[in-house]
Amino acid sequence: MNDQAQLLPGTLDLLILRAVSLGPLHGYGILLRIGQISGNALLIEQGALYPGLFRLVRQGLLKASWGTSENNRRAKFYELTAAGRKRLQQETDNWNRLANAIGAALTAQPEEV
Amino acid sequence: MSIRAYLRSLSSKFFRGSQTAADMDNELQSHIQLRADDLERSGLTRAEAERRARIEFGGRDRYREECNQQLGGNFLETTLHDIRYGARVLRKSPGFTFVAIATLALAIGANALVFGVLNALILRPLNVPQADSLYGIEHGINGYESYPNYLDLRDRNRTFEQLAAFTIDEVGLDTGKDPMRAWTYEVTGNYFDALGIQPYLGRVIHASDEHGTDSAPCIVLSHAFWHSHFHDDPSVVGRTVQLNRHPFTIVGVTPPEFQGTLLFFTPDMFVPIVDHRLLSGEGDLDVRRKDSVFEILGHLKPGVTTAQAVSDLTSIGAFLLATYPKDVPNIPFKVVRPALYGNFIGAGVLAFVSGLTVLAALILLASCANLGSLFAARAADRAREVALRLALGSSRTRILRQLMTEAMLISIAGGSVGLLASIALLRQLSVWQPFPRFPLRIPVSPDSKVYFVALLLALVSGILFGIVPVRQVFRINPYEVVKAGSTRVVGRRLTARDILLVVQIAICAVLVTSSMVAVRGLVRSLHSSFGFQPDHALIVDVPLGMAGYTSDSIPTTQRRLIDLIETISGVESVAITDLPPLNMDGHMSDVFNDATTDLRPANSAATSYVFNVSPKYFEAAGTTLQSGRGFTWHDDQDAPRVAVVNRRLANRLFGSGTNPVDKVFKLRDGTRAQVVGVVEDGKYLNLTEDQKPALFLPLLQSPAGATWMILRSNRDPQQMADAIRNKLHEMDEGLPVSIVTWNKQLEGVLFPMRMATLSLGILGVMGAMLSITGIFGMAAYSVSKRLRELGIRVALGARREEVLRAALGRAVRLLAIGSVAGLVLGILATRVLASIVYQASPRDPLVLAGAIVAMALLGLIATWFPALRALHVEPMLLLREE
Numbered sequence: 001m002n003d004q005a006q007l008l009p010g011t012l013d014l015l016i017l018r019a020v021s022l023g024p025l026h027g028y029g030i031l032l033r034i035g036q037i038s039g040n041a042l043l044i045e046q047g048a049l050y051p052g053l054f055r056l057v058r059q060g061l062l063k064a065s066w067g068t069s070e071n072n073r074r075a076k077f078y079e080l081t082a083a084g085r086k087r088l089q090q091e092t093d094n095w096n097r098l099a100n101a102i103g104a105a106l107t108a109q110p111e112e113v
Numbered sequence: 114m115s116i117r118a119y120l121r122s123l124s125s126k127f128f129r130g131s132q133t134a135a136d137m138d139n140e141l142q143s144h145i146q147l148r149a150d151d152l153e154r155s156g157l158t159r160a161e162a163e164r165r166a167r168i169e170f171g172g173r174d175r176y177r178e179e180c181n182q183q184l185g186g187n188f189l190e191t192t193l194h195d196i197r198y199g200a201r202v203l204r205k206s207p208g209f210t211f212v213a214i215a216t217l218a219l220a221i222g223a224n225a226l227v228f229g230v231l232n233a234l235i236l237r238p239l240n241v242p243q244a245d246s247l248y249g250i251e252h253g254i255n256g257y258e259s260y261p262n263y264l265d266l267r268d269r270n271r272t273f274e275q276l277a278a279f280t281i282d283e284v285g286l287d288t289g290k291d292p293m294r295a296w297t298y299e300v301t302g303n304y305f306d307a308l309g310i311q312p313y314l315g316r317v318i319h320a321s322d323e324h325g326t327d328s329a330p331c332i333v334l335s336h337a338f339w340h341s342h343f344h345d346d347p348s349v350v351g352r353t354v355q356l357n358r359h360p361f362t363i364v365g366v367t368p369p370e371f372q373g374t375l376l377f378f379t380p381d382m383f384v385p386i387v388d389h390r391l392l393s394g395e396g397d398l399d400v401r402r403k404d405s406v407f408e409i410l411g412h413l414k415p416g417v418t419t420a421q422a423v424s425d426l427t428s429i430g431a432f433l434l435a436t437y438p439k440d441v442p443n444i445p446f447k448v449v450r451p452a453l454y455g456n457f458i459g460a461g462v463l464a465f466v467s468g469l470t471v472l473a474a475l476i477l478l479a480s481c482a483n484l485g486s487l488f489a490a491r492a493a494d495r496a497r498e499v500a501l502r503l504a505l506g507s508s509r510t511r512i513l514r515q516l517m518t519e520a521m522l523i524s525i526a527g528g529s530v531g532l533l534a535s536i537a538l539l540r541q542l543s544v545w546q547p548f549p550r551f552p553l554r555i556p557v558s559p560d561s562k563v564y565f566v567a568l569l570l571a572l573v574s575g576i577l578f579g580i581v582p583v584r585q586v587f588r589i590n591p592y593e594v595v596k597a598g599s600t601r602v603v604g605r606r607l608t609a610r611d612i613l614l615v616v617q618i619a620i621c622a623v624l625v626t627s628s629m630v631a632v633r634g635l636v637r638s639l640h641s642s643f644g645f646q647p648d649h650a651l652i653v654d655v656p657l658g659m660a661g662y663t664s665d666s667i668p669t670t671q672r673r674l675i676d677l678i679e680t681i682s683g684v685e686s687v688a689i690t691d692l693p694p695l696n697m698d699g700h701m702s703d704v705f706n707d708a709t710t711d712l713r714p715a716n717s718a719a720t721s722y723v724f725n726v727s728p729k730y731f732e733a734a735g736t737t738l739q740s741g742r743g744f745t746w747h748d749d750q751d752a753p754r755v756a757v758v759n760r761r762l763a764n765r766l767f768g769s770g771t772n773p774v775d776k777v778f779k780l781r782d783g784t785r786a787q788v789v790g791v792v793e794d795g796k797y798l799n800l801t802e803d804q805k806p807a808l809f810l811p812l813l814q815s816p817a818g819a820t821w822m823i824l825r826s827n828r829d830p831q832q833m834a835d836a837i838r839n840k841l842h843e844m845d846e847g848l849p850v851s852i853v854t855w856n857k858q859l860e861g862v863l864f865p866m867r868m869a870t871l872s873l874g875i876l877g878v879m880g881a882m883l884s885i886t887g888i889f890g891m892a893a894y895s896v897s898k899r900l901r902e903l904g905i906r907v908a909l910g911a912r913r914e915e916v917l918r919a920a921l922g923r924a925v926r927l928l929a930i931g932s933v934a935g936l937v938l939g940i941l942a943t944r945v946l947a948s949i950v951y952q953a954s955p956r957d958p959l960v961l962a963g964a965i966v967a968m969a970l971l972g973l974i975a976t977w978f979p980a981l982r983a984l985h986v987e988p989m990l991l992l993r994e995e
Contacts, residue, residue, distance in 0.1 A: 026144075027140065027143075027144045028143075028144045028148055045505075046144065046148070046169050047171035047172065047173060047175075048171065048176065050144075051183050054183035058183055069143075073143055073146055073150070074139070075143045075144075076139075076143070
C-alpha cells in the first residue's frame with residue numbers, strides 16, 4: 001500500500017476515460033483496468049470512482065447502459081462518446097506536456113542552467 | 114459539457130427521481146457484489162468477502178450523495194441535505210448553538226423592537242385619509258396659538274384646504290351612574306371635515322354646529338371609549354349626559370382606526386371648542402393674548418409646497434402683528450408633521466429613536482463580529498474534516514455552502530426567537546400606560562414591515578458572520594492539514610477583532626456599573642426620607658371644579674368634605690391640600706424678610722414651594738412638626754395671617770441659630786405672616802432635587818380650588834376607598850373622584866428613575882451577552898488553534914495553570930483591559946446619572962465591588978468551556994490523531 005501514489009486532483013477523470021477507451025467496462029471493471037494499466041501504483045478508494053463516473057456522464061463524455069457481467073451479474077457498463085474520445089485526446093496531450101515539463105525541470109543538471 | 118447530456122441527466126433526475134436513486138443503488142450494490150466475487154475466488158467465505166468488499170468500498174451514503182450532486186439540478190435536495198446535516202452538526206455542539214442563537218436573538222430582537230418603535234412613531238403616518246399632505250402649524254414658543262389668531266389664519270390663508278384646530282381638556286362625565294373623568298379634544302367645527310373622517314355611528318361635529326359661545330353642547334365619542342364605557346350600545350346616540358354638570362348630547366362615534374391627531378394622546382371624546390367656557394370654566398377663548406388652541410392643522414392644497422405655505426402664513430402673521438401689536442408674538446411660522454406635535458415632541462422622539470437605532474445597529478454589528486469569530490473557531494476545529502472532504506474530491510463551493518447553511522440555520526432560529534420576543538414586547542408597550550391619570554400611549558403594535566425587516570436583518574447577519582470563515586476554508590491545503598494537522602500559529606499582533614472585543618467589554622462594564630449605581634439609587638430613594646409618610650395613606654383627588662363648584666362654594670365644601678370623611682370608621686386623620694408633594698407639579702413663590710420694603714424678586718429671601726393646606730395636614734401627611742403648632746379651623750380670614758415653614762426656609766429667613774416660631778416675614782404680595790410652626794425638610798417636586806425651602810399656608814386664609822385629600826388609615830386601602838366613594842356620593846353623586854394609595858401616586862415621580870434603571874439593566878444584560886459571546890468566541894478559537902501545541906506542552910509536563918495561561922492568557926488580558934477602561938468610564942458616567950437617579954455616587958464600595966464581581970463572573974462564564982477543553986487535552990490522542 002505504501003508504494004501507491006496519491007492521485008493528483010483531476011487525474012481520476014483522465015484515468016477513467018483512458019480505461020473506458022479500451023472497451024466498455026462496468027465500474028468495478030474500470031477500477032481493475034486502472035490497476036492493471038498503472039501497474040497497481042495508484043491508490044483509489046473504490047467508492048470515489050462513482051461520483052467521477054456520474055460527472056463524466058453528465059458532461060456527455062461517457063454513456064452508460066445496463067448489461068450482464070462476465071460472471072452473470074447485472075452491471076452498468078460505460079463507454080466513451082465521441083466527445084469523450086476527443087476530450088481524452090486533449091487531456092492526454094495536456095498531461096504529456098505537463099509531465100515532460102516537470103520531468104525536464106526535475107532532471108535538469110547544474111551545467112544546463 | 115454537452116448541453117443535451119446535461120439536460121437529459123437533469124430531466125431523468127427530475128422526472129424519475131426515485132428511479133435514478135434506485136439505479137444508483139443497484140450500481141453501487143453490483144460493484145460490491147463483483148468485488149466480493151473476486152475476493153471469494155481468492156479463498157474467503159462469501160460472508161467475509163462481502164464484508165471486506167463493503168469496507169473497501171468506503172462510505173456508501175456519502176458517495177451516493179456526491180453522485181447525486183454530480184447529476185446536477187438538485188438545488189432543493191442539496192439544500193435539504195445541508196439543512197439536515199447542519200442541524201445534526203449543531204445538535205452535536207449544543208453550547209455553541211445556544212450561544213449563537215441567543216446572541217442573534219438578542220441582536221435581532223433589539224433591532225426589531227427599535228424598528229417597531231421607529232415604524233410606529235416616525236414612518237407610519239396618522240391614520241387619516243391622505244396623511245401625506247397633512248401639516249400642523251407651529252407658531253409661538255410652545256406650539257399653542259390663540260383662538261382669534263386661529264380664526265384669522267383659517268380665513269385668510271390661501272394654501273390650506275381647511276384649517277382645523279383642537280385643544281386638550283379633562284372633564285367630569287356623569288351618565289347617571291358612576292361619575293368619571295374623561296379626556297377630550299375640544300375641536301373646531303371643521304375638524305372632522307378637514308381631516309375627512311366619517312362617523313362610525315350617528316354624525317360628527319360640523320362647522321354648521323357653531324353659533325358662538327357655548328352654542329353646540331354635543332359629544333362625539335371615540336370608538337374605544339364607546340366600547341369600554343358604553344358597551345358598544347348604538348342607542349347612546351341622542352342620549353344626553355352631563356359634562357362638568359352641563360347637559361351635552363352624544364351625537365356620534367368615530368371609527369375605530371381614528372384615534373385623534375396626536376400619536377401619544379388618544380382622547381375619550383370630541384367636543385366643540387366653542388363650548389370651552391362650559392368645559393374648562395375659562396371664559397377667555399376669544400382673548401387674543403390667551404393661547405387656548407393646542408394645535409392647528411390641515412391639508413395643504415394640491416401642488417402647494419411647505420415653503421409656499423410658510424410664506425403665506427408669514428404674511429398673515431405680519432398682518433396680525435401690525436393689527437394687534439400688543440397681543441401677537443413676533444415668532445416665525447413653521448409647518449410640521451402634526452402626529453408628534455411638531456418639533457416639540459417630534460424632535461425629541463426623532464433624536465431618541467435615532468439614538469436607539471444606532472445603538473441597535475451597533476449591537477447587531479458586534480453580534481455579527483462575535484458570531485463570526487465563533488464560526489471561525491468552529492471552522493478551525495473542522496479543518497481536518499474539511500481537508501478530508503476536499504481531498505476526496507468535494508468542491509470548496511459545496512463545503513462553503515454547507516457552512517453557510519449552518520450560519521443560515523442559526524440566523525433564522527435566532528431571528529425568529531428575537532422577533533417573537535420583540536413582538537411580545539411591542540404589544541406590551543402598546544397597551545402600557547406609564548401614567549394612569551393621562552391617556553398617554555405608545556402605539557407601537559408591530560406590523561408586517563417589522564416582521565420583514567427583522568427577518569431580512571437576520572438573513573443579512575447570517576451571511577455576514579457566515580462569510581468570516583470563508584477565507585479560512587479557501588486557504589486550507591488538504592494535503593498539509595491531513596498530513597500535519599493545522600499548524601497556523603495565532604498571531605501576536607493586535608487585530609481589529611481584539612480592539613472590537615475590548616470596546617465591547619468596556620461598554621459592558623460601563624453599563625454594568627451604571628445600572629448598579631441606578632439600582633442602588635432606586636433602592637436608597639425608596640427608603641429615604643420624603644418628609645412625609647406615604648405608607649398607610651390614601652390620596653383622594655376631588656375635582657370640585659369639574660362638578661360645577663365655584664370659588665364661592667369651594668371653601669365650605671372642602672370643610673364639609675373633611676367633616677364627612679372623618680365620620681368613616683378607621684380614619685386616623687384626614688386633611689386637604691391644593692397639591693400633594695412629589696406630584697409632578699409645584700407652585701413656587703418668593704418670600705421676603707419682614708424688613709424688606711422693595712418686593713422685587715432680586716430682594717427675596719428665598720424662592721419657596723407653597724402648599725395651601727387644611728388643619729391636621731401634617732398629621733395626615735405624616736410630616737413631623739419640629740416646634741410650634743399646625744393650623745386650626747380658627748386660622749381663617751378674620752384671624753391674623755399665619756404660616757408653617759420647613760427647616761430650610763426657617764434657616765433662610767431667620768438664620769439657623771434662632772427659634773423661628775412667632776417670627777414674621779412677608780409673602781410675595783406684601784402680606785405679613787407669622788410663623789406658628791416649623792416642620793422637617795422633605796422632597797417636594799422630585800427626589801433628586803437639592804433641599805428646597807417650603808412654605809405651608811392655611812387653606813382658609815389662601816383658598817385654592819384644587820382639592821386633594823390625604824387620609825391616613827390602617828384599614829385595607831380597597832375597603833377604605835369604597836367607603837370614601839360611598840360617603841362622597843352621599844354628599845354629591847356627581848363627583849368624579851379618583852382614589853389611590855400614596856405609594857401608587859408616587860410612581861409618577863419614580864418613573865424616570867425606574868425607566869433609567871430598567872433601560873440600563875436591559876442594556877447591561879445585552880452588553881454582558883455580547884461580551885460573553887465575544888470572549889467565548891475568541892477563547893474557543895485560540896484554544897482550538899493551539900490544541901496541538903497545548904497537547905505537546907502537556908506531554909512535556911506543563912502544569913494546569915501553565916496550560917491555562919497559554920490557552921486563555923490573551924482573552925483574559927483583553928477582558929482585564931476592557932473592564933478597567935469600562936469601570937473608569939462608568940465612574941465618570943455616573944455624574945450624568947446623578948440628575949435622574951437619587952444620590953448616584955460612583956464611590957459606593959458596593960457598586961465597585963459589584964461591578965468587578967460581575968465582570969469577573971462574566972469572564973468565568975465565557976472562558977469556562979474553552980478552559981475545560983484546554984485542560985482536558987489528551988496529548989496521546991491528539992498527537993496520534995494528527
